[in-house]
Amino acid sequence: MHTTVTLLADAPAQLLPARQLMAFTLASHIILVPFGVALPLITLVMHYRGLRHHDPVALLLARRWSAVMAVQFAVGVVTGTVLSFEFGLLWPGLMGTWGGVFGIGFGVEAWAFFLEAVLIAIYLYGWRRLKPGTHFLLGLPLPAAALLGAFGILAANSWMNTPQGFTLDAEGKPVDVHIWSAIFTPMFGPQYWHFVVAMLVTAGYTVAGVYAVGWLRGRRDRYHRLGFTVPFTLAAVFTPVQMLLGDSIARSVFHKQPVKFAATEMVWRTDTRVPEYIFGRLRPDGSISGGIKIPQLDSYLAGFTADTRVTGLTSVPASDRPTAAQATITHWAFDLMVVLGSLLLLLALWYGWCRLRRRRLPRSPWFFRGAACAGVASVVAVECGWVTAEVGRQPWIVYRHMRIAEAVTATRSTSLWIMLGLVIVVYVFIFGSLLAVLLKMRTGWRLADARPAAGERHEGPETGTPYGPRSPVPAGDPRSSGDTGAAPAEDGRP
Amino acid sequence: MIAAVIAVALLLAVAAYACAGGTDYGAGFWDLTAGGAERGKRPRWLIDHAMAPVWEVNNVWLVFIFVIMWTGFPILFQTVFSAMWVPLALAAIGLVLRGAGFALRKPVRRIAGRRLYGAVFALSSLLTPFFLGAAVGGIASGRAVPGTEASAHAWANPTSILFGLIAIVSTAFLGAVFLAADATRFDAPDLVGYFRRRALGSLVALAVLAGIMLSVTRSDAPHVWHGLTHGVGLGLVVLAGACSLATGLLLLRRSGAWSRLTAVGVVAAAVLAWGAAQRPYLIPTSLTVAEGAGPPSSLRWVGLVSLVAAVVVCPAVAFLYWLDTHGQLEPLSDDDLHRTEPGRDDPPGRGRTDRKDPVHGGTTDPGPDGPRDPR
Numbered sequence: 001m002h003t004t005v006t007l008l009a010d011a012p013a014q015l016l017p018a019r020q021l022m023a024f025t026l027a028s029h030i031i032l033v034p035f036g037v038a039l040p041l042i043t044l045v046m047h048y049r050g051l052r053h054h055d056p057v058a059l060l061l062a063r064r065w066s067a068v069m070a071v072q073f074a075v076g077v078v079t080g081t082v083l084s085f086e087f088g089l090l091w092p093g094l095m096g097t098w099g100g101v102f103g104i105g106f107g108v109e110a111w112a113f114f115l116e117a118v119l120i121a122i123y124l125y126g127w128r129r130l131k132p133g134t135h136f137l138l139g140l141p142l143p144a145a146a147l148l149g150a151f152g153i154l155a156a157n158s159w160m161n162t163p164q165g166f167t168l169d170a171e172g173k174p175v176d177v178h179i180w181s182a183i184f185t186p187m188f189g190p191q192y193w194h195f196v197v198a199m200l201v202t203a204g205y206t207v208a209g210v211y212a213v214g215w216l217r218g219r220r221d222r223y224h225r226l227g228f229t230v231p232f233t234l235a236a237v238f239t240p241v242q243m244l245l246g247d248s249i250a251r252s253v254f255h256k257q258p259v260k261f262a263a264t265e266m267v268w269r270t271d272t273r274v275p276e277y278i279f280g281r282l283r284p285d286g287s288i289s290g291g292i293k294i295p296q297l298d299s300y301l302a303g304f305t306a307d308t309r310v311t312g313l314t315s316v317p318a319s320d321r322p323t324a325a326q327a328t329i330t331h332w333a334f335d336l337m338v339v340l341g342s343l344l345l346l347l348a349l350w351y352g353w354c355r356l357r358r359r360r361l362p363r364s365p366w367f368f369r370g371a372a373c374a375g376v377a378s379v380v381a382v383e384c385g386w387v388t389a390e391v392g393r394q395p396w397i398v399y400r401h402m403r404i405a406e407a408v409t410a411t412r413s414t415s416l417w418i419m420l421g422l423v424i425v426v427y428v429f430i431f432g433s434l435l436a437v438l439l440k441m442r443t444g445w446r447l448a449d450a451r452p453a454a455g456e457r458h459e460g461p462e463t464g465t466p467y468g469p470r471s472p473v474p475a476g477d478p479r480s481s482g483d484t485g486a487a488p489a490e491d492g493r494p
Numbered sequence: 495m496i497a498a499v500i501a502v503a504l505l506l507a508v509a510a511y512a513c514a515g516g517t518d519y520g521a522g523f524w525d526l527t528a529g530g531a532e533r534g535k536r537p538r539w540l541i542d543h544a545m546a547p548v549w550e551v552n553n554v555w556l557v558f559i560f561v562i563m564w565t566g567f568p569i570l571f572q573t574v575f576s577a578m579w580v581p582l583a584l585a586a587i588g589l590v591l592r593g594a595g596f597a598l599r600k601p602v603r604r605i606a607g608r609r610l611y612g613a614v615f616a617l618s619s620l621l622t623p624f625f626l627g628a629a630v631g632g633i634a635s636g637r638a639v640p641g642t643e644a645s646a647h648a649w650a651n652p653t654s655i656l657f658g659l660i661a662i663v664s665t666a667f668l669g670a671v672f673l674a675a676d677a678t679r680f681d682a683p684d685l686v687g688y689f690r691r692r693a694l695g696s697l698v699a700l701a702v703l704a705g706i707m708l709s710v711t712r713s714d715a716p717h718v719w720h721g722l723t724h725g726v727g728l729g730l731v732v733l734a735g736a737c738s739l740a741t742g743l744l745l746l747r748r749s750g751a752w753s754r755l756t757a758v759g760v761v762a763a764a765v766l767a768w769g770a771a772q773r774p775y776l777i778p779t780s781l782t783v784a785e786g787a788g789p790p791s792s793l794r795w796v797g798l799v800s801l802v803a804a805v806v807v808c809p810a811v812a813f814l815y816w817l818d819t820h821g822q823l824e825p826l827s828d829d830d831l832h833r834t835e836p837g838r839d840d841p842p843g844r845g846r847t848d849r850k851d852p853v854h855g856g857t858t859d860p861g862p863d864g865p866r867d868p869r
């Protein structure tokens with residue numbers, strides 16, 4: 001406890017609100033990321049199916065998903081822009097010193113994002129008038145652009161975890177920068193693939209979960225069946241892959257960031273035959289209360305033998321490692337992620353068994369209950385993974401090179417607290433509105449599905465959604481009142 | 495040398511944001527001033543209509559500016575964000591509220607809700623460019639010296655406030671010019687005149703503000719003033735003036751197809767003039783381009799990334815605008831799929847690929863032949 005108090009007393013007053021603000025905005029933004037990165041792919045798979053088999057139901061699903069994609073992308077753009085402001089507003093020291101070394105990743109991200117915004121606009125608005133093949137082909141680069149965007153962000157984050165590609169001059173300023181090695185740092189590969197697959201799995205389970213709920217409520221038509229199976233199959237196939245990737249990233253952390261690994265596993269003293277704790281709490285004196293202790297397992301997991309030497313937290317001075325509380329948070333986040341991942345793996349195996357052996361969907365309502373929760377579970381797992389990565393790195397913003405306290409802004413902490421309050425209010429408003437829009441779209445689609453066939457373009461299900469048909473000209477202009485206003489007259493084009 | 499190239503790239507990105515983002519903000523400005531729910535209905539419809547497919551692309555320019563700043567000129571980034579904390583924080587909040595307000599007001603049906611979202615969108619369209627402009631004013635007047643901590647002095651001064659106002663008026667000007675052209679495109683002749691008058695009004699306001707700026711900056715930002723009245727800076731100022739005159743004439747002559755180009759010319763030339771006037775400083779008289787530059791290898795990579803961005807993104811954006819202006823981007827609707835559903839034997843594309851068909855040809859006759867879908 002003593003060390004924690006000293007450290008907190010030394011920390012600038014801005015640190016706490018700046019951290020809270022960054023954590024809050026990132027945690028909110030990260031909810032939208034899976035849908036930005038992986039929903040385009042899932043939508044295109046469904047779209048392909050629709051085109052290939054002339055399947056109108058698949059096309060309908062793909063088009064509706066593209067509308068969801070657009071709405072969440074719009075909100076993701078603004079929350080993402082806020083993050084780039086926050087690099088400067090909250091961590092000027094980080095960007096001022098290291099921006100030249102690791103900032104380039106964001107450059108790649110920016111233009112990938114640019115491209116994604118353009119492609120989404122084309123994909124979204126191209127359904128009616130572009131040729132189906134052309135439209136699909138113009139949508140195809142979307143997943144690639146999304147992967148490229150993730151590449152940039154993950155390059156920057158993995159650099160903060162394992163910084164390299166520079167030498168320090170006499171004043172401690174980075175010179176002689178090698179961008180290539182600053183991008184492809186040791187943690188980059190493990191982080192990137194773990195992240196990409198996490199996004200895919202999360203988006204798949206979340207989309208499938210929506211139709212699982214419908215299935216449980218008795219809507220068992222082809223629409224729901226297709227809406228469930230395509231995303232769920234994608235997610236289920238990648239779930240075992242994700243377990244392997246998770247194992248590999250944990251091992252990379254063990255080798256490249258031993259202190260972070262120690263925090264994740266709550267290892268106090270460097271030793272062999274280290275036990276594994278499932279949950280539990282690390283006390284500031286190094287003892288562990290609560291949790292389930294499994295002897296020797298941690299050493300086994302880290303190096304496949306009980307003789308593996310695991311570095312402990314005390315291998316570095318207290319000021320260079322996460323506090324006991326931070327280690328406990330990291331550990332809990334990690335364990336929760338692993339538990340959720342394992343549950344999802346069981347669900348995926350259940351599904352795989354029924355599909356491959358019995359050639360049908362599982363019949364048990366418990367399977368669909370599980371599937372309905374799988375989306376939320378994977379979002380929670382994503383948040384946990386991010387907490388593990390970021391809290392485990394404390395107190396470093398650039399691992400072993402710059403502490404968070406050195407990077408934080410000099411702005412008065414009062415301004416930061418006010419900003420935090422404002423941002424929370426604004427985000428609650430935005431995410432509340434986003435949810436309202438999605439629910440409204442769903443209601444509109446249900447009504448559209450329930451009513452008999454009719455070309456009711458004038459009040460289509462998406463008329464009221466942000467990217468729905470553009471509204472007709474309001475009364476007062478006789479020339480256009482019969483038109484939906486969606487299309488310019490032939491001669492009105494420039 | 496490479497630092498100067500990247501500084502030019504940064505300036506070009508700023509100019510691109512001022513034009514693309516500015517048009518976007520300008521639409522918000524006219525939304526704010528469109529009047530009550532009934533009176534402002536038609537202008538607001540046009541604003542919604544014109545912005546829908548392209549609006550979010552515009553803000554990515556800002557992210558691009560930041561990336562070039564922090565990778566190419568990290569000290570500049572640190573200085574600006576430390577000194578201009580308040581305006582930049584407010585601009586960030588304005589950006590969020592604006593995006594959300596625009597995207598989310600459409601689903602709201604109740605008039606009170608629409609007013610709330612509309613007001614959020616319109617007000618933040620005003621505040622965001624003001625604060626961004628104020629931050630630029632703080633840089634131009636050299637008040638953000640490296641090491642400056644956040645202070646009102648850096649952004650609440652004559653030059654900053656003037657820059658903020660100029661930012662608002664330029665966005666209004668761009669917005670009005672583009673909306674006048676959009677009104678032609680979307681066949682709303684009454685709105686053409688409506689926005690043309692507003693474009694001319696804001697052009698006059700812009701000219702007045704530019705005049706005031708030249709007198710204020712003479713004492714308040716002498717380096718920039720000197721740059722604007724000599725050499726390349728002067729040339730660009732003259733170009734901006736010529737573009738203004740051309741825009742004014744084109745707007746008056748009612749054949750305003752080219753007015754968009756000249757309006758962009760006004761704003762772009764003004765931004766470039768400011769950049770040229772700052773030479774050789776990033777922040778006048780305290781931080782030169784050479785001093786603020788990051789490691790040379792980073793600069794080369796920023797150059798490469800910008801080049802790739804230009805090669806990849808520019809055609810994509812041009813393609814998007816082309817598709818949009820040629821009526822190829824149509825909103826989605828369930829009916830497009832219903833038309834394809836009469837039978838599996840009917841390829842999904844048939845019946846909706848014919849571009850020459852009147853758009854509504856397919857739906858006036860909703861196709862009684864066949865079930866809608868298997869549900």
